[in-house]
Amino acid sequence: MTTKYTKGPWRWEFNREHKTLHLVGGRPQYDLTIMNFDRWGMSGAIATLRDPTEDGMNVMHRLCDRLDWIAPFPGRAHHATWCADVTHPDMRLMAAAPDLLEALRLMVDLVELAVPFEGDTLRRARAAIAKATGEQP
Secondary structure, three states: OOOOOOOOOEEEEEEOOOOEEEEEEOOOOOOEEEEEEEEOOOOOEEEEEEOOOOOOOOOEEEHHHOHHHEEOOOOOHHHOOOOOEEOOHHHHHHHHHHHHHHHHHHHHHHHHHHOOOOOHHHHHHHHHHHHHHOOOO
16 A cells, blocks of 8 residues: 655745745646645634645645544553644654655765766755755755
């Protein structure tokens, strides 16, 4: 079974006038809202996430209203009311991003050491690393 996350490319969009922040992505390019934030009373904000089961649609739910997107950390179920894991596919992808970036860097280094290779896959890998780190490809 494959996890259904929102296809890329993704980008953050900040609206200074309305003081809003959205993560958008999908195809056609940036057509879907992946995540935004709603005020939560007088304190912070809650993430509002796109329902990945609604293919190609912007059906949004507040994280706190979707208990199926929240799970206790293994061995810490007694803390679940104040500290829990988020199982939404897009949020899992975001949480894995640092590990994915490091693995991709290691793979690129390995390929460059082993084989004098310059192909589309290697260029795409370098471009992804540059996008993640804010460097020029």
